[in-house]
Amino acid sequence: MTAPKPPAPEIKGYCPGALRPMMSGDGLVVRIRPYNGRLNRMQTQGIAALSERYGNGVIDLSSRANVQLRGVTPDTHAPLIDALRDLSLIDPSETVESRRNILVMPFGETPVEAAALTQALGQPDAPALPHKFGFAIDIGPEPVLQSAPADIRLERDATGGLILVADGMHTGKPVKAQDSIQEALALAQWFMDTRGTHNRMAKLLGDGTPPPAGFTTVRQTQTYGPAPGPTSQGMLAGIAFGHVTAGAFSTLGDIRLTPWRMILIEGVHTPPPLDGLITDPADPLLRITACTGAPACTQGLAPTRPLARALAPHLKPGQTLHISGCAKGCAHPKPAAVTLTATNCGFDLVRNGRAGDTPRQTALTSTDIIKAL
Ligand code: SF4
Incomplete structure (x- = not known):
């Protein structure tokens, strides 16, 4: 007997924010967009305390460099x-919050362009952009955010000049620093x-629409690959599945x-001894993406993270894995070498594809998966 086909994943049509949270299996997801991609000590401690007071003590770090509190109720939201x-973590309105989708390079001085873009997107006449449309301020000597989602980017060309990039192009438009935000808008x-x-x-642009004039300067190609370790600003550390307890976050x-x-x-060069903090660049958990899954996500057809931990020691060197609680694949919308998608009957395995693609194998148990990896 074949297993019943799972329901098509629900498309909510918006990304959660703080002012516009999204209901999930464990309550409201409240997504905070830290200004300039940074939180100070008072803010990390404050977020942790609020997660314990008004949420369920679980904090997620998103693939857009945001911080999510989970388990909030309609009564505790206000x-x-x-x-x-x-x-100082809340935008003046829902409209401004949804527009302020800005990634900022985490290294070096935080560029003034990040604050300038924040201010410009908060103006009443700023373009009413689609909800996932975003910007990347990536103007260190070499780009580091090219694999992260953004539609409009500020980068440097090989001579150090600023260029404005429309995502999908190999070339950009030279801009002066003082004009760069106006040009981005x-x-x-x-x-x-x-x-x-x-x-x-x-x-x-992929559909053949010609870009505006002047986008002819060749971009640099990113060579940087993120890995835990010391940097001149402090310690870069992984968080397994982007999931951290409020207690750990507060420290x-x-x-x-x-x-x-x-x-x-x-300012830290010795990593704090925290559960879930990954400081070894060879840790296989860094190569696994696993969404929230069941039961915390109502659309999840199976838990994902326990399976991820069980499979981690079995990954081949360099092998990457995406485990998705349903065909929506929100934790990793791009193709992965191996994707496991939960169904009503075990996991489907997709090679070099996305969570909703046609699987190579179906209805796998964890033992089957270990053999198939
Ligand atoms: S992919 Fe995961 S987090 Fe996204 S809707 Fe499905 S189960 Fe939920």
């Missing part, structure tokens, strides 16, 4: 927001005027967020 506002407006039904820049001090499920703990 006092939580008031307390987060006191920590003009590109965002061009996208809005041109996009038709597209929500993402790379899709629009981190000043941190910078990254889109790699790693945090940069500022």
Whole structure:
């Protein structure tokens, strides 16, 4: 007898925010977007205390360098927001919050362009961008955020000049620092005027839409690969599955967020002994992405993270793995070497594809999976 087909994953049509949280299996998910990709000690301690007081003591780090509190209830949401506002972590409105989708390079001085873009996106006449549309301020000597999702990027070319990049192109437009944010907003407006039904820049350009004039300067290609270890600002450390307890989070001090499920703990060169902190670049857990899964996600058809921990010692050197609680694949929307997708009857295995792609093997148990890896 074949197992019943699981229901198609529900598309909510928006990303959760703090002011517009999303209901999940363990309560509301409240997503905080730290300004300039940083949290100071008072904010990390405050978020941890609020997670324990108004949530379930579980904090997630997202692939867009955001911080999520879980287990919040409709009754505790309003006092939580008031307390987060006191920590300077809340936007003036839902509209501004959803537009302020900015990744900032975690190394070096935080560039003034990050604050300038934040301010510009908060203006009433800023483009009303689609909810996943985002920006990356990546203007160190070499880019480090090219594999992270962003539609408009500020980078440096090989001569050190600033360039504005429309995601999906190999070339960008030279811009002066003082004009760069205005130019970025003009590109965002061009996208809005041109996009038709597209929500993402790379899709629009990939469909053959010619970019605006002047995007002809060759970009640098990223060679940096994120790995735990010391940096000049502090210790870069992985967080297994981006999942950390409030107790551990409260001890981190000043941190910078990254889109790699790693945090940069500022001013620290010896990692604190915390559960779930990954400091060994060879740790196989760094090569596994596992979404929230069941039961905390209502759409999850099976738990994912216990399986991830069980499979970690069996990964081949360099092998990467994505474990998804349903076909939506939200933790890793891109193809992975091996993807395991939960079904009503074990896990399906997809090779070089996404969670919803046609599987190579179906209805696998954990023993089957270990043999198949
Ligand atoms: S992929 Fe995971 S987190 Fe996303 S909806 Fe499915 S079970 Fe939930």
